[in-house]
Amino acid sequence: MEFCEKVRQETQFYWEASFNHPFVQGIADGSLPLEKFKFYMLQDAYYLKHYTKVLALAAAKATNDEDIQYFLNSARFIHEAELELHRTTFQDLNVTAEEIENFEVAPATYNYVSHMYNAVHNGDVAEAFAAILPCPWLYQEIGQQLKYARPNIPLYAQWIALYASDEMLQSINKQKSMLNRFAKEQPMKQKVLKAHFEKSCYYEWMFWEMPWTMQNWTKGVYMNEPTKN
Template sequence: MTFCEEVRKETDLYWEGSFNHPFVRGIVDGSLPIEKFKYYILQDAYYLKHYTKILAIAASKADTNDEITYFLNSARFINEAELELHRTVFNELEVSEEEIEQFEPAPAAYNYVSHMYNAVHNGDVAEAFAAMFPCPWLYQEIGEKYKDAKPGVKLYEEWIAMYSNPEFKESVENQKAMMNRYAELHPEKVHIYKSHFLKSCYYEWKFWEMPWTLENWEQEVKEYGFV
């Protein structure tokens, strides 16, 4: 099996957990409360802002012109296209300037971003990519799995359409080929790639749990009765 085939099989627990998470299923059937989606979008905007920066750092560590071009183009695409989409969605969700100014990343979002910064700062470009790749790959599979869904909510239908776009699938297939090449070129680092990939799969699942529970920094302390 290729690296991607192996790691996809080894992390399937997290993928199935994402496919069947009530947050994702709520988008698919239209039952997700809009306040939970709003919470998710704010956290996702934070994530994407830092994902863009991580791509740029990865570009600085790349060895070939093709790699540099890929990471810089990806950073520009997310910055210009996806964040513009979020700004549009912010308007539809009536996100206020005060909410943006007072925004605080939830533990799951903060930890996920910190994990990727750790990979890109302390590892090479391939290690960074292994930590970044689960995000687009998972979203593409979610889009493919639920492409025929009709949630009846405009924002949710647009979300599904974005990730079920054939061009997005083509991009992910190219990224699979790149990740497989890294593993073939550096077999001695495959265990590191797998470790980063697995952690990101876990944090992807946590990213659904986060808006579903409206996670905050005091939540677990209160749940365990420490205060």
């Protein structure tokens, strides 16, 4: 069994928790309040900005030209394409300049980004990649699961279409083959790679809970944590 298949099976709980989360299901049926989606998009823009930087740092640690080019091209793609989507979506959601200026990163977003930076700064390129792969892989699987959904909100239909595309599937297949190669090259490190991968799967789950609860630093970091007095 290849490394990616193995860790995917071993983290199934977190994937199912994401698939079944009311935030994701609310996108599918159009019932998600736009205010929650707006909160999510603001946090996601922050996440993607730092995801791009982690890709660039991974490029600096890569040891062959093909991997260096992959990480640099991926960073450029996310910066130019996905962040452009956020800018246009911000207009549709009526995000104001004041809201952007007063943006505060939520605990779940902060923790997730910190986890990725830890992997890339304190580990090698394989560790960095194990920490960042769950995000696009999960979104691709969500896109496939929701591709026949017909939400009555254009923003949600656009979101689903982005991640259900054939291009997204091809990209994920390439990324899985890369992580499998990294794992084969360093078999003694597979336990560490799995730990990074698993933490990111958990943080993906929390990334849905965060906008669902409109999480901030007074509401607690985890699900069901009581609000602080």
